[in-house]
Amino acid sequence: MIKENSGKIYRFTMDHELGYGFAEVYDFTDNSLFDGRYVYVYDRLEEVVRKDYDIAGIRASRIALGPITLYKFPNVKGIRPWKYLFQTSDFLITTRPNSKELRGLHNKDNNWAELTDWYKAPYNMQKMPDYVDYEKVRYLETRILNGPSSVVMKFSMKKILDEGKKVGEYYDLGDLGTRNMFVQLINTYYPLDKTMEFLKEISG
Numbered sequence: 718m719i720k721e722n723s724g725k726i727y728r729f730t731m732d733h734e735l736g737y738g739f740a741e742v743y744d745f746t747d748n749s750l751f752d753g754r755y756v757y758v759y760d761r762l763e764e765v766v767r768k769d770y771d772i773a774g775i776r777a778s779r780i781a782l783g784p785i786t787l788y789k790f791p792n793v794k795g796i797r798p799w800k801y802l803f804q805t806s807d808f809l810i811t812t813r814p815n816s817k818e819l820r821g822l823h824n825k826d827n828n829w830a831e832l833t834d835w836y837k838a839p840y841n842m843q844k845m846p847d848y849v850d851y852e853k854v855r856y857l858e859t860r861i862l863n864g865p866s867s868v869v870m871k872f873s874m875k876k877i878l879d880e881g882k883k884v885g886e887y888y889d890l891g892d893l894g895t896r897n898m899f900v901q902l903i904n905t906y907y908p909l910d911k912t913m914e915f916l917k918e919i920s921g
Contacts (some may be wrong), residue, residue, distance in 0.1 A: 719744040724808050726775060727791060727799040728766075729865070732873040733887050736764045739775050740783075740799070740868065742790060745813050752860050754790060757783035757809060758872045770802050782872055782906065784814045785858055791865040799865060815839070817854035818846070823861075824897075827916055829904040830855075858905060870895070871902050878903075878915065885918045 722744035729738050739761050745753035760781035791799035820834035829835075835854050836846035863871075874884050888895050896919060903915045 718808075718811055719747050720806070720808075722790075724805040726772065726802045726805065727793075728770070728802055729791070729799045729869055730797070731762070731876070732869055735873055735876055736762045737766060738762060738869070738872050739778070739802075740791075741776075741805075741809065742787070743784070743808070743810060744790075748813055752786050752788075752862060753813070754787035755784035755810075755814065756787055756791075756865075756868055758785070758868060762876060772803050772805060775802075776805070776807075780809075781875060782868070783858065784810070785863050785868055785871070786816075786860050787868070788862040788864060797866055797869075813839075815857055816860045817857040818860070820846075820848070823859075823900075827900050827904075827919065828912060829900075830909055830912070852909070855905065855908075859901070861901065867898055870898050874899060874902055875906060878907075883918060884915075890919050 724741065726739060726741045729740060731738050739759045741757045743755045745755065747753070758781050759775060759778040761775060761778040793799060793801050816838050818836055818838045819832060820836070821832065823829065826832055830851040832851065834848050835851050836848050837854055837857065840846045874888065877884050877887055884890065884899055890896050890899060899919070903912045907915065
């Protein structure tokens with residue numbers, strides 16, 4: 718892990734004027750340049766920008782999303798920048814996190830519980846992976862690469878769902894990329910019954 722790039726906490730602007738969220742990034746590109754960047758999103762939503770922030774207050778919030786794999790770290794300038802707030806040496810992780818992997822294609826079924834041959838990674842490469850029922854790995858993130866804007870979208874979608882609203886009233890779920898974000902979110906952060914309920918938005 719590259720410590721000087723890890724434990725950095727940012728504030729980002731959510732989609733649809735929903736407010737502001739907070740995230741913490743980690744750099745394991747010394748281990749894997751391709752997929753060694755991760756972000757956690759805190760379950761914290763604020764409606765207005767504050768002049769000062771309390772690191773302890775932010776980190777007291779539970780983790781809402783993550784560790785999501787990033788293809789690049791967030792911009793602090795330019796289009797849709799994230800505001801860098803501070804850095805902590807009290808790291809959430811010090812080794813690369815586990816993920817769930819599928820032998821096959823995710824898009825064969827929007828309900829990932831219907832897909833077989835899931836396994837936890839990393840695994841012993843000297844033998845075949847231990848394939849398990851999806852419920853044993855549901856809670857894990859995939860290694861699908863996300864941009865910072867995708868992270869914002871996922872957290873915005875989660876807040877919409879948690880408030881009992883329909884994501885389709887805010888996002889075009891006919892767009893393939895947006896639809897994929899929605900499918901990834903509900904199959905990872907909600908139990909099967911909730912996932913099946915949310916899938917009704919794209920099944921009709």
